[in-house]
Amino acid sequence: MNHRRSPEPLLWMLFSSGGMVAALMLPILLFLFGVAFPLDWLTPPTHAHLFAVLRNPLTRLVLFGLSALALFHWAHRFRYTLYDGLQLKRYAVPIVVFCYGGAVVGSVIAAALLLTL
Amino acid sequence: MTVYERPVHLLWWLERRSYLLFVLRELSSVFVAWTVVYLLLLVNAVSDGPASYQRFLDRSGEWWMVAINVIAMLFLLLHVVTWFGLAPRAMVVKARGRRVPPRQIVAAHYFAWLVLSAIVAWLVLR
Amino acid sequence: MADEITLEVARFRPGEDTEPVLQSYQVPLREQWAVLDGLSYIKDHLDGTLSFRWSCRMGICGSCGMTVNGDPQLSCATFLTDYAPGPIRIEPLHNFPVIRDLVVDIGDFMDKLPTVKPWLVRDVHSPLEEGEYLQTPEELEDYQQYSMCINCMLCYSACPVYALDQDFVGPAAIALAQRYNLDSRDEGADERLAVLSSPEGIWSCTFVGECSAACPKGVDPAGAIQRYKLTAATQAIKGLLMPRSRR
CATH class of the missing domain: 1.10.1060.10 (Alpha-helical ferredoxin)
Incomplete structure (x- = not known):
C-alpha cells in the first residue's frame, strides 16, 4: 500500500488552515456588513474610507488568503458531508470536481476582484 | 454462516443528538463559503464606485438578506465554538518540556479572536 | 425501589431469525448488579439459550461490549439502578455483523x-x-x-x-x-x-x-x-x- 502521492495531506492542510482563519476573521466581518450595518446598529463606513482600506496591498493580501483558504475549508468539509451525511461516496468524482473546482474558481475570482480594485 | 448486519439509515445523523450536532457543525462550512461570496460581492461593489456601494448597502438591508446573514452568523459562531473547542485535542503544545493545559490553548484562541476582531472593526469603523 | 427490572434483550438465532427480535425478561434489581449480572441471571435461571460474551467482569478484558439503551457500553460497568425503573434495551454492538444474540463478529x-x-x-x-x-x-x-x-x-x-x-x-x-x-x-x-x-x-x-x-x-x-x-x-x-x- 503506497499512497505517498495522495493529495489528502495537502487538502487537509488547506482545510484546517481555512477553518482557523475563517473562525478568526469571518464572524466580525459578517457581523459588521451582514448584520450591524443593515440593521442600523452601526453607521456603515463611507465609500471613500472603505475604498482606501481595500486599496491597501496588505488588506488585499489578507482578504485573498482569507477567501481562498475559507473556500478550501468549505470544499473539504462539504465533500465529506456529502460522502457521509448523504452517503454519496459513489459519486466521489463529480463531488470532488464540484467542491475543489468551486474553491479554485472562487479563489481566481477573488484574486481578479482584489487585483483590479 | 448467516449473520445479521444492521442497515445504516440514509439520514443516520437524525438518530443521535451528537450526530446531529456534528452534521450541523459540518454544514457551517456552507455558511463560511456564503460569507466569502458575500464579502467578494462587497469588494466588487466598492470597486465599482459609490453608487454601486450604496446599492450593495440597500440590498443588504432587505429582510431576506438580513435573514440569511443572521442564520449564517449563527453557523459561523457554531464553527468558532466547535473549532476552538476541538483545537487542543488536535494540537499538543509544549512549553519548557511541559504540556500546555488544553484550557490555555482554548483561551489563547479566543484571545486571538478578540484581538483580530477588534483590529478589523477598528479598520472598518475608524 | 422496585425489586425487579425488565431487560429487553435482542435475540438473533441464525438460520431462524432474519433480524434480531427483542425478548423481555424480569431480573432482580439489585444495587450492586451491572447489566452483565442481569444477563447472567437470565442465562442461569430463565433462559439458558441466551448467548453473550464476557470474561473479567471488571472492565479490563474488553469482551462484554453491548449497546445499552442505544449507547455502546461495557455491560459489566453499566449498572441496572442507573436505568431504573427500566426497561433496559440490550442489543449487540452496532457496526459489527451479529453472529448470535449479543455476540458479534470481531x-x-x-x-x-x-x-x-x-x-x-x-x-x-x-x-x-x-x-x-x-x-x-x-x-x-x-x-x-x-x-x-x-x-x-x-x-x-x-x-x-x-x-x-x-x-x-x-x-x-x-x-x-x-x-x-x-x-x-x-x-x-x-x-x-x-x-x-x-x-x-x-x-x-x-x-x-x-x-x-x-x-x-x-x-x-x-x-x-x-x-x-x-x-x-x-x-x-x-x-x-x-x-x-x-x-
Missing part, C-alpha cells in the same frame, strides 16, 4: 489491528546486558493515555464513519498506532505511516468525536487521529519540498 478489527504494528519497533535491539530502555515521566505521559485501550471496540460501534465504510482502519487501531508512535523507545513510525495515511486511514475520519465519548477507559482516539493528521500532513509537505531527504 474479525474485521482483529485483522486490522496488526496492520498498524501496535508493538515496539526497533531498528536495532540493544543487547540485554545494557538493561531496559529508559524513559522519563514526561516521555511516558506522551503516550500513556493511549496505552489504556482494552480493545473493547466500543469506539468502532460509536463511529458513523466506520458504519458507512468498513474499510476505515478505525479509532482504536489508529490510537494504538499513536500509542507506539509517541513512545520514545519506538522507531516504527515510518513503517506505520503507509497504512495510517492511506485514504482508509486517518483521512476518512471527520472528527465526529463519538469514539472518544464512548471510550470506557478515557482514551481520546479522535484526538489521536487529528494529531496524526497534522504529523502526516507536515511530513507529506516536507516530502514534496525536499523529496530526497526521506530515509
Whole structure:
C-alpha cells in the first residue's frame, strides 16, 4: 500500500488552515456588513474610507488568503458531508470536481476582484 | 454462516443528538463559503464606485438578506465554538518540556479572536 | 425501589431469525448488579439459550461490549439502578455483523489491528546486558493515555464513519498506532505511516468525536487521529519540498 502521492495531506492542510482563519476573521466581518450595518446598529463606513482600506496591498493580501483558504475549508468539509451525511461516496468524482473546482474558481475570482480594485 | 448486519439509515445523523450536532457543525462550512461570496460581492461593489456601494448597502438591508446573514452568523459562531473547542485535542503544545493545559490553548484562541476582531472593526469603523 | 427490572434483550438465532427480535425478561434489581449480572441471571435461571460474551467482569478484558439503551457500553460497568425503573434495551454492538444474540463478529478489527504494528519497533535491539530502555515521566505521559485501550471496540460501534465504510482502519487501531508512535523507545513510525495515511486511514475520519465519548477507559482516539493528521500532513509537505531527504 503506497499512497505517498495522495493529495489528502495537502487538502487537509488547506482545510484546517481555512477553518482557523475563517473562525478568526469571518464572524466580525459578517457581523459588521451582514448584520450591524443593515440593521442600523452601526453607521456603515463611507465609500471613500472603505475604498482606501481595500486599496491597501496588505488588506488585499489578507482578504485573498482569507477567501481562498475559507473556500478550501468549505470544499473539504462539504465533500465529506456529502460522502457521509448523504452517503454519496459513489459519486466521489463529480463531488470532488464540484467542491475543489468551486474553491479554485472562487479563489481566481477573488484574486481578479482584489487585483483590479 | 448467516449473520445479521444492521442497515445504516440514509439520514443516520437524525438518530443521535451528537450526530446531529456534528452534521450541523459540518454544514457551517456552507455558511463560511456564503460569507466569502458575500464579502467578494462587497469588494466588487466598492470597486465599482459609490453608487454601486450604496446599492450593495440597500440590498443588504432587505429582510431576506438580513435573514440569511443572521442564520449564517449563527453557523459561523457554531464553527468558532466547535473549532476552538476541538483545537487542543488536535494540537499538543509544549512549553519548557511541559504540556500546555488544553484550557490555555482554548483561551489563547479566543484571545486571538478578540484581538483580530477588534483590529478589523477598528479598520472598518475608524 | 422496585425489586425487579425488565431487560429487553435482542435475540438473533441464525438460520431462524432474519433480524434480531427483542425478548423481555424480569431480573432482580439489585444495587450492586451491572447489566452483565442481569444477563447472567437470565442465562442461569430463565433462559439458558441466551448467548453473550464476557470474561473479567471488571472492565479490563474488553469482551462484554453491548449497546445499552442505544449507547455502546461495557455491560459489566453499566449498572441496572442507573436505568431504573427500566426497561433496559440490550442489543449487540452496532457496526459489527451479529453472529448470535449479543455476540458479534470481531474479525474485521482483529485483522486490522496488526496492520498498524501496535508493538515496539526497533531498528536495532540493544543487547540485554545494557538493561531496559529508559524513559522519563514526561516521555511516558506522551503516550500513556493511549496505552489504556482494552480493545473493547466500543469506539468502532460509536463511529458513523466506520458504519458507512468498513474499510476505515478505525479509532482504536489508529490510537494504538499513536500509542507506539509517541513512545520514545519506538522507531516504527515510518513503517506505520503507509497504512495510517492511506485514504482508509486517518483521512476518512471527520472528527465526529463519538469514539472518544464512548471510550470506557478515557482514551481520546479522535484526538489521536487529528494529531496524526497534522504529523502526516507536515511530513507529506516536507516530502514534496525536499523529496530526497526521506530515509
